Amino acid sequence: MKVISKILIVSLIFLSLPTHGVLDIKITQGIEQSLPIAIVPFGWSKYNADISIDVTKIITDNLKRSGRFDVMDELDLPQQPTEFGAINFNDWRKLGMENILIGDLTLTANGDYDVSFRLIDIYRGKQIAGFRIPSKPNLLRRVAHQISDIVFKELTGTAGAFDTRVAYVTVKKNKDKKTHTLQIADSDGYNQQVLLRSSEPLLSPAWSPNGEEIAYVSFEGKNSAIYVQNILTGKRKKVAAFEGINSAPNWSPEGSRLAMTLSKDGNTEIYIISLHSKKLTRMTNHNAIDTEPTWSPDGRKLAFTSDRSGGPQIYEMDIRGGQPKRISFEGNYNSRPSYSPDGNFITFVHAVNGSYHIGLLDLNNGRIKTLTDSKLDESPSFSPNGGMIIYATIGERGAQLAAVSVDGRIHQRLGLQQGDVREPAWGPFLK
Amino acid sequence: MSIRLLLILGLISFLFGCSTDKVKEDVVVAVEDLSSQQDKINSVDSDAQAYGTEDSTTSRFSQLDDPESPLSVRVIYFEYDSSQIRSEYRSAIEAHSAYLSENIDTTVTLEGHADELGSREYNLALGERRAKSIKQQMLLLGASSSQIRLVSYGEERPAVDGHDELSWQKNRRVEILY
Amino acid sequence: MQANFFLTSRSIILSVFLHVIVGIILIYSFEFSPKPTLSPNPIINIVKAKTIDKNQIDLELKRLRKKDNEKIEKELIRQKKIKKKEEDAKKKKLAKEKLKKLKKKKEQEVKKRKKEEADIKKRKEEKIKLEQENKKRIEKEAQKIAAEKKKEEKIKLEQENKKRIEEEAQKIAAEKKKEEKILQEQLDAELEAEQQERDLTVIQKYQILIRREVNSNFNKVNLPDSLECVILIRMLEGGKVVEASIEKSSGNVLFDRRATNAVYSASPLPVPQEIRLFKKMRTIRFTFDP
Numbered sequence: 001m002k003v004i005s006k007i008l009i010v011s012l013i014f015l016s017l018p019t020h021g022v023l024d025i026k027i028t029q030g031i032e033q034s035l036p037i038a039i040v041p042f043g044w045s046k047y048n049a050d051i052s053i054d055v056t057k058i059i060t061d062n063l064k065r066s067g068r069f070d071v072m073d074e075l076d077l078p079q080q081p082t083e084f085g086a087i088n089f090n091d092w093r094k095l096g097m098e099n100i101l102i103g104d105l106t107l108t109a110n111g112d113y114d115v116s117f118r119l120i121d122i123y124r125g126k127q128i129a130g131f132r133i134p135s136k137p138n139l140l141r142r143v144a145h146q147i148s149d150i151v152f153k154e155l156t157g158t159a160g161a162f163d164t165r166v167a168y169v170t171v172k173k174n175k176d177k178k179t180h181t182l183q184i185a186d187s188d189g190y191n192q193q194v195l196l197r198s199s200e201p202l203l204s205p206a207w208s209p210n211g212e213e214i215a216y217v218s219f220e221g222k223n224s225a226i227y228v229q230n231i232l233t234g235k236r237k238k239v240a241a242f243e244g245i246n247s248a249p250n251w252s253p254e255g256s257r258l259a260m261t262l263s264k265d266g267n268t269e270i271y272i273i274s275l276h277s278k279k280l281t282r283m284t285n286h287n288a289i290d291t292e293p294t295w296s297p298d299g300r301k302l303a304f305t306s307d308r309s310g311g312p313q314i315y316e317m318d319i320r321g322g323q324p325k326r327i328s329f330e331g332n333y334n335s336r337p338s339y340s341p342d343g344n345f346i347t348f349v350h351a352v353n354g355s356y357h358i359g360l361l362d363l364n365n366g367r368i369k370t371l372t373d374s375k376l377d378e379s380p381s382f383s384p385n386g387g388m389i390i391y392a393t394i395g396e397r398g399a400q401l402a403a404v405s406v407d408g409r410i411h412q413r414l415g416l417q418q419g420d421v422r423e424p425a426w427g428p429f430l431k
Numbered sequence: 432m433s434i435r436l437l438l439i440l441g442l443i444s445f446l447f448g449c450s451t452d453k454v455k456e457d458v459v460v461a462v463e464d465l466s467s468q469q470d471k472i473n474s475v476d477s478d479a480q481a482y483g484t485e486d487s488t489t490s491r492f493s494q495l496d497d498p499e500s501p502l503s504v505r506v507i508y509f510e511y512d513s514s515q516i517r518s519e520y521r522s523a524i525e526a527h528s529a530y531l532s533e534n535i536d537t538t539v540t541l542e543g544h545a546d547e548l549g550s551r552e553y554n555l556a557l558g559e560r561r562a563k564s565i566k567q568q569m570l571l572l573g574a575s576s577s578q579i580r581l582v583s584y585g586e587e588r589p590a591v592d593g594h595d596e597l598s599w600q601k602n603r604r605v606e607i608l609y
Numbered sequence: 610m611q612a613n614f615f616l617t618s619r620s621i622i623l624s625v626f627l628h629v630i631v632g633i634i635l636i637y638s639f640e641f642s643p644k645p646t647l648s649p650n651p652i653i654n655i656v657k658a659k660t661i662d663k664n665q666i667d668l669e670l671k672r673l674r675k676k677d678n679e680k681i682e683k684e685l686i687r688q689k690k691i692k693k694k695e696e697d698a699k700k701k702k703l704a705k706e707k708l709k710k711l712k713k714k715k716e717q718e719v720k721k722r723k724k725e726e727a728d729i730k731k732r733k734e735e736k737i738k739l740e741q742e743n744k745k746r747i748e749k750e751a752q753k754i755a756a757e758k759k760k761e762e763k764i765k766l767e768q769e770n771k772k773r774i775e776e777e778a779q780k781i782a783a784e785k786k787k788e789e790k791i792l793q794e795q796l797d798a799e800l801e802a803e804q805q806e807r808d809l810t811v812i813q814k815y816q817i818l819i820r821r822e823v824n825s826n827f828n829k830v831n832l833p834d835s836l837e838c839v840i841l842i843r844m845l846e847g848g849k850v851v852e853a854s855i856e857k858s859s860g861n862v863l864f865d866r867r868a869t870n871a872v873y874s875a876s877p878l879p880v881p882q883e884i885r886l887f888k889k890m891r892t893i894r895f896t897f898d899p
Contacts, residue, residue: 021892022841022893022894023812023816023889023892024893024894024896025816025819025820025823025894025895025896026820026895026896026898027820027823027824027827027868027871027896027897027899028824028898028899029827029899030824030827030828030829030871030897030899031824031826031827031828031829031830032828032829032830033828033830034830035828035830068830068831075749093873096871096874098870098874121866122868123853123869123870123873154863155834155863156830156831156863157831157832157833157861157863198500201584201587203551203552203555203585203587204551204552219584219587222582223582224555239492244559244581245556245559245583247552247555248552248555257460261552261555263556263559268556268559268560272617285517289553289557289560291552291553291555291556292550292552292553298738305550305553306551311512312512312549312550312553333512333549335550335553336550336551336552336553343895349549349550351548351549353566354548356548356549359841376547376548376594378549378550378551379550379551383772385771387524394547394594400437403890423551
């Protein structure tokens with residue numbers, strides 16, 4: 001028996017040992033880490049030495065700021081190739097650098113630029129993506145953002161949102177007078193442009209889906225009124241100036257309607273106005289405060305703030321009408337909802353014990369995650385790729401803009417200017 | 432009667448020295464009224480009704496500008512996220528309501544405000560609700576709707592720019608503006 | 610035989626020698642035979658005969674010639690006769706010699722024959738002698754053989770006994786060996802099993818190390834859930850990954866790329882230094898299933 005058992009053991013062991021010497025290993029974990037990348041300074045032809053925009057630096061800052069990348073320090077680059085043939089793959093492999101970005105800028109005969117770049121997979125020794133982008137000199141910044149978006153997409157799997165703009169309100173105090181401006185800037189804070197300047201308060205900027213217009217609330221008429229302004233032309237029209245409150249404009253996904261808050265009928269209620277016909281449709285009918293409507297990306301629902309249950313909470317209702325349904329149940333103050341581009345989440349102001357944070361509600365399971373630690377946060381809205389949430393916060397430097405990644409790991413401060421900055425709205429993808 | 436006049440004049444000058452612009456304006460008006468009143472006083476013996484009218488004009492002036500008078504209360508403060516009127520402001524509202532009901536040509540603007548906590552648009556509505564609750568009280572107490580205008584600035588026009596409870600307290604308010 | 614040959618050759622040499630001598634004599638004598646000499650021709654007095662008739666001259670020439678020829682002919686005949694005589698004499702001589710030779714030869718042959726007979730006799734006698742001796746010897750040998758055979762048989766018997774004993778001993782030894790072999794095999798198997806267990810333990814240990822290493826290099830940030838891909842790698846001694854191929858794609862380019870990068874980043878993988886063990890795990894199949 002002993003012999004038999006030994007034979008059995010031996011045979012079992014033989015069976016469990018790898019056949020033909022192939023060992024099977026299952027990888028079930030992995031890490032969540034920044035992706036290493038080396039950005040080699042783009043080459044220059046000798047003709048464009050006086051260019052003032054450093055495309056390489058814009059891309060580097062973008063990727064760094066996203067918190068998703070670990071960008072190699074320029075001093076540590078083992079070499080600085082500007083074309084594929086000059087890459088010494090062994091040098092990079094030794095450093096464990098998986099991806100590098102190389103590029104080149106040349107000035108063409110008519111004074112425009114040709115920007116070419118290649119994203120390289122070092123381990124495979126192949127190009128992942130490569131393009132040549134012709135560009136006018138004044139659009140080089142945008143090209144740098146576009147390149148950042150491509151690199152971001154290829155390496156993280158999600159679209160980048162660098163080639164986008166944000167709108168915001170600034171307030172500057174001069175003795176007793178306050179000056180309010182509505183401005184837009186690139187997603188990295190550069191290229192600031194003033195759209196409106198007023199001595200009266202401005203709030204709630206809202207981008208139209210095509211990025212050409214902004215709706216906002218202005219008190220220039222001594223009462224709140226809603227305006228829609230064309231960004232390029234600066235032309236604007238007054239859309240709602242009823243008695244009482246006219247506020248919280250929010251565009252429908254197809255861009256022809258605005259949801260808004262009006263109190264003309266005695267109480268703040270949600271209405272929808274058709275921008276062409278000016279037809280007004282009332283959505284809510286309750287003596288509670290109903291405000292801050294936001295359209296779901298599929299255009300089927302409205303989420304809004306209502307205190308009909310005692311304190312402000314988030315509600316959802318069908319666009320065709322019907323009874324609103326409460327969807328926030330944690331905490332005694334939840335307001336200012338905003339849908340994610342994929343419609344799976346709502347970001348909102350979530351107060352816990354008198355601290356006002358940015359919250360994230362998962363519509364699939366009702367779970368709420370608190371994304372910020374700061375206590376005076378408001379006005380959250382998603383980036384068009386759904387990865388970041390921009391919001392207003394009050395800190396040591398006063399009122400500033402900040403952004404947090406949807407998983408809560410990456411925090412950014414947007415240093416736009418001195419004075420108070422508030423009411424951010426992240427514009428759609430630029431065409 | 433002339434002693435009374437002197438007293439009134441003294442009061443006027445006293446007020447003139449330490450009042451706001453608005454009250455100043457009122458003072459100017461009052462002076463005008465006084466002169467007209469003076470005329471009326473001169474002819475008081477001949478027009479008893481006019482006196483009565485004069486009387487009301489005089490009393491209006493004094494009620495508004497009297498720092499002791501509840502009408503001088505022009506700001507009503509609220510609790511956090513509340514539009515409930517605190518009992519301490521009851522008499523003031525009563526006084527304003529009475530004043531309005533007695534002066535049907537007079538209009539007042541109730542400016543609603545809120546502290547910076549929470550979202551702006553909600554605070555806009557909250558400010559309006561606060562103003563509205565005062566309006567409702569006033570209507571109950573004799574004022575008419577057409578006299579009262581409502582405006583809400585939400586958190587956009589803080590009285591105090593600080594980021595602490597003291598500042599927030601000062602911003603949760605309705606301003607009564609004539 | 611040899612004697613005959615000698616005899617024969619001697620006679621040949623003799624005859625040749627004789628012939629040569631005769632020949633020389635003949636040739637010599639021939640040379641000394643008087644040469645045909647032309648008798649001196651009559652001198653024609655040319656001065657006398659004035660009118661020379663060609664025909665007469667011819668006739669004269671002819672006559673003279675004829676005379677000469679007759680002379681020559683005579684001489685030739687004479688010589689011929691002499692020759693003949695000589696030849697006859699030679700012939701006779703030769704015949705004589707031949708006879709002599711024959712006689713000799715005969716005598717020699719008789720001698721030879723006698724000798725041969727004597728020889729044969731001798732040989733015969735010797736032969737008998739030999740036969741007798743042989744017989745004796747054979748007998749002796751037979752005896753010897755018999756004796757030997759006996760001896761052999763004895764030895765054989767002994768040997769067989771010995772062999773049998775040996776065989777039995779061998780058999781026992783073989784059986785013993787078999788048993789030992791079985792035991793040895795068992796032992797080997799046990800050792801092998803233990804070795805395999807040890808190897809397995811070692812390999813399992815490295816499996817864990819490698820898994821940990823690749824896990825910590827697999828960057829799954831932003832990757833979609835519930836994807837799976839299989840990467841097959843080969844290593845050089847020391848754990849350096851030299852080949853990573855996608856055996857089964859996850860369907861997502863980024864996922865595949867991250868998995869491949871994970872393996873390369875983790876390279877060189879922790880592997881046993883012992884080559885024997887390393888060979889058992891130089892090819893690894895990674896299943897990425899975060």
